[in-house]
Amino acid sequence: MSGLILAYSLLVNDNNDNPAPAAPSPPSGQPDQPLPDNPAPTLPDNPAPSLPEIPGTGVLRQGDSGHGVYELQVRLLQVPNIYDGGAIDGRYGMEVGAAVARFQKWYGIQGDETGVYGDHTRLALMLRTK
Structure with a gap:
């Protein structure tokens, strides 16, 4: 709670020469008592929903x-020379598959099926393009 009070006092106090106290003084007649230790909040047991791809x-x-x-x-x-003149139509046809296979072969990409754009091919292509 004292952190909230400190944050609030920093937000409201514009005068840097007279900073506000970190915690308010207790009302008169009450002894100065430490704030109780509050455990950190826990996360719910249910996992977060999956993010969209x-x-x-x-x-x-x-x-x-x-x-x-x-x-x-x-x-x-x-x-150069991988997909020269290829269509940009959003369809993965034979020409795109051949270009991916050519890229995989020429740059020594392993770990994905030939002509399939998987994680290894994606990383290699992203490192070489914008």
């Missing part, structure tokens, strides 16, 4: 579509 995350493969594929296509175009 961020566009451009998760595994992308042939047949997928949407904003994540659009972002992938934009990044692939930034790497």
Whole structure:
């Protein structure tokens, strides 16, 4: 509680020459008693709801579509000779799969299926593009 009082007094007191006391004086006639120790609040037992997926995350493969594929296509175009002239239409077709496979091969990306945009390929592509 004294932290709240201190924060309040700092907010209301504009005069830096006369800072407010950290805690108010007890009313006259009452002894000065320490504040009780309050345990830190505990978090509820139920877990927080899962967050929505961020566009451009998760595994992308042939047949997928949407904003994540659009972002992938934009990044692939930034790497010379990987997806030159490829469409930016948000659809993961054969051409995108071939570009991802080419990128994986040329840059030695391992850990994802060939032609599948997984975590390893994503990290490598993001490090090389804007």
